[in-house]
Amino acid sequence: MKLPLSWLKSHVALTDDVATIATHLVRLGHEVEGVEEPRSAVKGVRVGHIIEKKPHPDADKLSLLKVEIGDKQPLTIVCGASNMGEGDKVPVATIGTTLPNGLVIKQGKIRGETSFGMCCSEVELGLADESAGLLILPGDAPVGAEVGELLGLEEAVFDLSITPNRGDCMSVRGLARDLAADSGLELADISIDPVPADSSIALPHISIAAVDGCPLYLGRRIEGVKVSDSPAWIQARLIAAGQRPVNGVVDVLNMIMLDLGQPMHAFDTDSLNGAVSIRITSGGESFEALDGRKLTLPEGDLVVADESAVIALAGIMGSEPSGVTGTTVNIMLESAFFKPAKVSETRRHHGMVSEASMRFERGVDPAMVAVAMEQATTLILETFGGRAGAVSVSGSAGGINAKEPLTFDFSRIEKRLGIEVPESTDAVLSRMGFGVSRSQGKMRVSIPGHRHDVSIPEDISEEYARVIGFDAVPECLPPLATTKPAAVDHSIDYAVADGFVQAISYAFISEAEQRMFSPDDGNDILLENPISEAMAVMRRSGWPGLLGIARHNMNRQQPGVMLVEQGRSYEKNGDGHRENNIMAWLMCGEIQSDQWHTTVRSADFFDMKGAVESWLASNGLTARFMANDDVQGLQAGQSADLFIGKSVVGRIGKVDAAIADHYDIDASVFVAEINLDVLPEGKKAKFQPLPEFPGVERDLVFLFDRTDRVEAILQAVRKAGGNLLTDARVFDRYVGQGVPDGKVSLGVRFTLQDAKRTLTQKDSDGVSAAIVAAMEKIFNAPLRG
Amino acid sequence: MSQIAVMEQQLDAIKEEAKKAFKNASDLSQLDQERVKYLGKKGALTEVLKGVGKLSPEDRPAIGKIVNKVKDDLDRTFKISQAVMKDKLGLLRIEAERVDVTMPGRVTSRGYKHPVQNGLDELTAIFTQMGFDIAQGPEIEDEFHNFDALNIPPEHPARAMHDTFFLKEFTDRPMVLRTHTSPVQIRAMQRFLKEGNEPPLAVVAPGRVYRCDYDMTHSPMFHQVEVFKVDRDVSLANLKGVLKHFLSAYFGKELPIRLRPSYFPFTEPSAEVDIGCVLCDGKGCRVCKQTGWIEVLGSGMIHPNVLKSVGIDSDTYSGFAFGLGVERMVMLKQGIPDLRLFFENDVRFLGRMGS
């Protein structure tokens, strides 16, 4: 919210400088996002009168303007906007002006036509973040005058971020109240004499059917108004506060909303049919909103309606047909209290936000409903003429937001804040509207109607905290509380130690990516409101994310990548759903580069398998790898399930070439995934004495069938090796010259060891013979050369 | 010529011959052969000594002396020759083994932890050292834990400001992707009470959170760490103490902190926390928009309604809570200018910024 200092000063005679006021605002809880000084920034921008408008001879979208700025000759200006016409007054940045965005205006040629300045919108003047064309100035603006002076951009404008609990501070008056209370200055008197009613004007027929949504509704007819542009001072205020003037009546109501925090609305009475009621919709009615949207209203909306149509979503937006335009003559003003919850509910039905709804949703000051009505009537009559009838009052302000006073031990406040609170601060709360009394450590606080956010003693503690300032609270460490040792998850450290780079990818992927590795079995969890189709479904595997990251890196000249991710996968599970903690790996391309001591090597299945085995070993686990040709997305013959005991804990394999291709990866891609939630507890290393006697290592080379599985071979070796055998592994594998087709030469190395003695030649010969016999018998595999 | 004189002459000749042989030996094994030839059990010197028997008894001691002297002399000469030869061979070997120390070393490729993971680990470690226990919670949350229990009822304006991702209906209640780690507060307290415990309870909850917002400075998924403590008479001063300690520990230097009153539905009072700008030490720079302060997190005293929602008596107990954005902390600490780098996962970035 933009708060012009001059406007603020009309409510409280602040004497501090801008920086000091900003500090007070921050301490009181009103974040200052910036302080703008528009006038100095727009020096050199003057009021220009467009006396001629012609199309640019060489460009459809440009106009050629002749603009009078009070000098001898009118200026020729090339302009890209379209909302201005001959006779309009617009801001002209003259040559040499530096605009707030840093642009320096120079004489320049645009498509062959020389331009001697620039016509500006609110954006270029730094008054708004967007605009729909040039800022059209009031018709009575003096030609050649400095626009900064004209718009009253005399002093600083605070850009505030008002927290959603402080509806009362979404107005100049509310902020002035906080600052006045804090500084001890008087808040200006805004009471106003009621406008005498013209008895010839009928009282509007208004009834409240939805008391739960609207406890108070004021309506008044004004007839015979002549709607014109609002006066320059009102326009200047609106522009300084970041709003665009619309038409006289609407401008007056908007200014009052910004000033007092009470949103108002005006209906064109000639468009209304019969009595007005405030009611809840029963569903099915249509509504054409002022912003052009055509809605069908559901059941439960809080609306204002006449006898034939809904004329406003209460406190949010009026209807297009009942709105006030330049030709409107008779109006009905609305000033009401709509309840926050009901406005919020209705607003959410339609995904609508308006300046009015923001205030009603946060809670307006019930005491302002009548004040705003009188101020608006007075201003409208003064400016646009007309005659006002009496105010029709439905409901009453009395019961709105009325709360029992709070009583509590004052020590509660001091204990929660950790600081002593001097009694002198009570006066500040009193000036904010609270009724405060202290006696014998007991506190009694009554809450003013405009403070919708205060209802418990802790709320009062916050009031004290912001008056005293959080800086005054000391820093004091509490005693330690823990009883448990911290359980640290090392999953990612183990993978990183094996050379993998940790990636973090989004938990949502596209449905197409999901289908690569997961079946279309109805177990996807879909987002209702995804950012895009590429982020529409919760992933069931970490692989699509890693593939995308592999592509990104391979496209940037990485010869190969080794990636790991720890995260979650998500899927439906019967009536519920499941989040699995997973580890996912990916290797592709060169994992060893060409170097002086070694040659280049690309990843294969066994690199991936080794990484997984190593990671499992770090966790004290080993798994069995069981070939599975039917893992979706993995190539048959190079894919497997990981078993620990009887349960599958993960999958590993080579990604289907078509999928790698889809990711533009021109290399074999290997992946693995483990579900951490189903991993059993790993073996904890137990102390074992180191062997005292040396072990013996022997190598034997056999000729096996290609179909013989190494797992089975080693199992047989271990069995034949007996008690002395402590380790057996394949140290060599050879296919090629000298090995018949269908055969493979495998070298088996085994280690023998005895804890009590040094082994002899006889021991190792015996074991070798047993193994040779077993290979012969089980696999029909002869010893090779 | 006397017998002695003859033998003396013989010994002299052997000595000269042997010295020459030792000197001329081409390698250690030849040198050793020469040693055997002259000084060995069957060597030349021994042969001479055999002739001692022919001498008269009175001459024997004299010749013995001479023989021993020659032997000592030759032993010494041999040892010197041997040492010289060893040195010479050693130098040759060393020369042959010379390497170019500027050649690149053999390295095994190493991996890196993601910078966000580092941030999470560092932050979590600071809090566990301060006595907070680690807790986790689901990312797919119900609206009770993500909003209602945190004092954000459906009609609350703050609820609309959360940019919530909703999930297409698949259970009996509407589910969302959690928009903050604060629901872990609720879950941890519920679990703690269910196990029959009574406060104090101090928890740090790191995790992933989701907001439907995607641009230069927003990622739809990011990481938060939620920290809270409930005990008798926990105060705002305690909150400030913990904030000051942990922020200084994380950034590795004593930092000024500033609390500004703010609003969060789940805390009362609430405060935004600023730290003195870590880039300019508070002097003012582009990152802190010349203010010298940087906003790092939201905090406050746990709202009595939140304690009430899990059944903790807010007259007896109070607590503080705060939540911080991990990416933001890592960006500030490591000078990373763009949030999107974290999720692009370029290995060059990860290698440089990770560890």
Ligand SMILES: [Zn+2]
């Ligand atoms: Zn700075």
